[in-house]
Amino acid sequence: MPRYAALIYEAAATAGTGTPEDWAKVMAEYTDFGATAGAAGVIGGGEALQPTGTATTVRVMGGAKGGEVVTADGPFAETKEVLGGFYLLDCSDLDEALKWAAQIPGAWYGKVEVRPVIDFSQGM
């Protein structure tokens, strides 16, 4: 069966900055989708991401592996690059995640944005 990634782009308002009522409504809609698509057996995995304020972008200079690693605060600002894929990294902290991110070839062919996944078990 072919696999597809559904990449979710949304206004910052639904990403944790709205009122608790807004947030509850959005969460209910996602729960609803999860139940429907889950029952249909199409969901192979997925995560919610923390807001872009927690993002860090990594780039390896020189267009090749081993170049200087430049780390910057903030999300990837879209220019001519397009989203080419993603990895889920299990790391103990941001330093470890950035270390691995800087080894992804995309870091020297473009940039890699690292953002924490929301851990719903810790409460919001």
Add this chain to the structure above:
Amino acid sequence: MTEPLEQMIRREGGRVLATLVRLVGDIDLAEDAVQDAVVAALRRWPTDGVPNNPPAWLTTAARNRALDVLRREAKRTAKESDARLLDDVLISINEATTDSMVRDDLLRLVFTCCHPALALEARLALTLRTLCRMNTAEIAAVFIVPESTIGQRISRAKKKIATARIPYRVPADHELPDRLPAVLQVVHALVTVGHHSPAGNLDARADLASEGLRLARLLTELMPDEPECTGLLALALVTHARRASRRDAAGEVILLADQDRSRWDRAQIAEAAATLDAAVRLHRPGRYQVEAAIACLHGTAVSFEDTDWSQIASLYATLELFTPTAVVRVNRAVAVAHAQGAAVGLSLLDNLGEADLAVIDDWHLLWSTRAELLARLGEVDAAVAAFDRALECSPNDSDRRFLLRRREVVATERREAS
């Protein structure tokens, strides 16, 4: 309240906070606890006397305060995670704090507040708040932004540290090349803004420059084997040594050529030179060592005319290898003009690439530099036009008055000559 006591508490506050963050693992809780301890100290020490070991007193008071908060929180929420945190804190609190632990605590706080995943402005605000114990009003006064902006910068940075899990640890030696520049950049910005910022309250900026120097000393003490740290300290020292001569009584800028060198702090310049020597002996050159070398050559020159300009010009060429920026290239052109004549300097400005010009075409100092070189070559009309171009770059008021003065002098010399 006497000022020295507040100053001493501020000086020790960074160390106490660093230890508290390790003990409780949360910057906000640690800050509140240290703040309460400081308030208690300011209330009790003037009457009870200053304790023998003020940082130990402050640390004990702050950790007791933090424990109270954690106990209350654990009771209120009855959450297992809160109870576990309390247990962890109780265990770590019972360990004695040694000097090397304090050293590591400070380094951890430095590297967390100056993590490259935080923007420079956030790093600056957070470092001033935590390590320098400045409040948001004081920080806002230095950067000339509303207090709420600084408050948001700090809370956003803390949120990122917590949510993205920026770790509270000292980087391993092999990680330092990636991590140290973000730290040194913060100290360099404090020194630069403190001494050269065009606007803002003069006293606030003087405080900032002193904090920059203090942090540079602290970092060199903590990382004695890092030549760029030591080089930055040398740069901070020699910059600080010349502070009294940079502006006149009215706060107007005085050019290096016109500064009263008898007001330079010779002892501090000598300390800078010795500090730089120590850095250079580690045989790992870098931009801050080169910048310090340039500043020390200026600092030790008997007069402007007596300055070793050819040495300074060649140091700028070296600096360009480390930081190939348009600003460095313009500064190099100035040094070359003094060493080899205005025409050679001017040709360097003429040869700036398009990429450079895109960055600095609206930088008034590019145009005022060109104006000064043209004036020296007797090209008065072109010089006046370049001053006009500089004035179009919307310089701040102080620079604007300075440019108008210089423009007038150059134009007058022509009238007198003709």
